Amino acid sequence: MFTGIIEEIGTIKTIQHGANSAVLEIQASKVLEKTLLGDSISTNGVCLTVVEQTKDSFRVEAMNETLARTNLGALEQGAKVNLERALAMGDRLGGHMVSGHIDGTGVIQSLRQDDIAWWVQVQCDDKLMRYIIEKGSIAIDGISLTVASVQANSFEVSIIPHTKDHTTLLAKSVGDTVNLENDLVGKYIERFTMGQTNSLSLEDLAKKGY
Numbered sequence: 001m002f003t004g005i006i007e008e009i010g011t012i013k014t015i016q017h018g019a020n021s022a023v024l025e026i027q028a029s030k031v032l033e034k035t036l037l038g039d040s041i042s043t044n045g046v047c048l049t050v051v052e053q054t055k056d057s058f059r060v061e062a063m064n065e066t067l068a069r070t071n072l073g074a075l076e077q078g079a080k081v082n083l084e085r086a087l088a089m090g091d092r093l094g095g096h097m098v099s100g101h102i103d104g105t106g107v108i109q110s111l112r113q114d115d116i117a118w119w120v121q122v123q124c125d126d127k128l129m130r131y132i133i134e135k136g137s138i139a140i141d142g143i144s145l146t147v148a149s150v151q152a153n154s155f156e157v158s159i160i161p162h163t164k165d166h167t168t169l170l171a172k173s174v175g176d177t178v179n180l181e182n183d184l185v186g187k188y189i190e191r192f193t194m195g196q197t198n199s200l201s202l203e204d205l206a207k208k209g210y
Contacts, residue, residue: 004144
């Protein structure tokens with residue numbers, strides 16, 4: 001489990017493609033502190049397992065399912081990636097609960113500056129949009145962000161200078177693909193209420209603890 005607060009920007013040193021897989025070697029420093037083989041590191045929002053480690057890099061493996069759902073397969077040598085170690089018990093939860101299991105990808109539609117902030121508009125499929133609400137949480141390439149506005153098939157987030165300087169998001173361009181993870185809460189509510197043939201009232205939701 002992660003928080004979506006990026007610790008470091010890493011660099012892809014090598015990427016070896018298999019028929020339906022990839023092995024990535026990522027140059028890093030901070031996320032290697034106290035990291036052991038088998039630990040999880042969020043890479044552009046994807047929970048990956050450390051299989052090899054040196055003093056300044058680590059290797060992870062991505063299977064076909066991961067490549068199909070994320071933008072990892074499109075990365076090239078020298079690409080920058082957002083990195084975060086798994087949450088430890090007792091750590092501050094500065095962002096929101098992020099599993100590192102990507103729901104799908106979106107495409108950046110626009111980037112615009114608003115004084116100190118930047119607005120990023122992302123288009124995505126209906127299956128992802130159904131869980132996105134204004135002022136709700138979304139993880140974009142592993143970054144915990146608040147949804148500022150919602151349109152029919154896209155949403156916007158507003159980026160503060162710190163996020164701009166410490167993540168890869170504003171190094172991207174219109175048309176680039178980003179990994180998206182919806183907030184877990186909406187997906188769980190939908191699952192718990194599946195099979196309900198009648199519409200739910202506020203009283204019904206209260207009885208279910210919502």
